[in-house]
Amino acid sequence: MSAKAYHTPQRQAVYEVIRESGDHPTAVEVMDRLRERGQNFAYGTIYNSLRYLVDAEYILELKLGDNASRYDANIDDHHHITCKECGKIDEIYADLPEEWLGTVAQETNYAVDEPVNLHHVVLKGVCADCQGK
Incomplete structure (x- = not known):
């Protein structure tokens, strides 16, 4: 600090x-x-x-x-993905596609005006370790 x-x-x-x-x-x-x-x-x-x-x-x-x-403690812009099987959490640094904001705005009737990198998205899936079980 x-x-x-x-x-x-x-x-x-x-x-x-x-x-x-x-x-x-x-x-x-x-x-x-x-x-x-x-x-x-x-x-x-x-x-x-x-x-x-x-x-x-x-x-x-x-x-x-x-x-x-x-x-x-990582306060850099990033997203997360969690494993539905074991609960593991990983960080994602890939940018979200710009067209996604347009789709979100259209579906929700919100005027989305913040850059993509300020949003926090959480994805769920199954990690590689659990896929092999």
């Missing part, structure tokens, strides 16, 4: 767990990983830290269809 942020040791610890994660952890997973490091914070502290980090745009909150939000 930059020096401009108002951060506490707890926020810094939460941020580091998410930044070092190879996956997209839930709040409970962040809590478990902090405990593994010998850091015990109250649930409220974890949730408040996550909310602060999302609001300050240090991390992304992902709502991928399951009940728990997941968190991502």
Whole structure:
């Protein structure tokens, strides 16, 4: 986190767990990983830290269809794909086709005026590991 942020040791610890994660952890997973490091914070502290980090745009909150939000320290424009079999989440950097916005506008009667790269799309499928089972 930059020096401009108002951060506490707890926020810094939460941020580091998410930044070092190879996956997209839930709040409970962040809590478990902090405990593994010998850091015990109250649930409220974890949730408040996550909310602060999302609001300050240090991390992304992902709502991928399951009940728990997941968190991502990669704040670059990208999308996600989730495996319907094992729950694995991968990042997608492919651009969405421009004509897709026109189709969305036509189907919904919305005036879509934001560039494609500001949208977050979540796709579902079956990962290669699960296809081989």
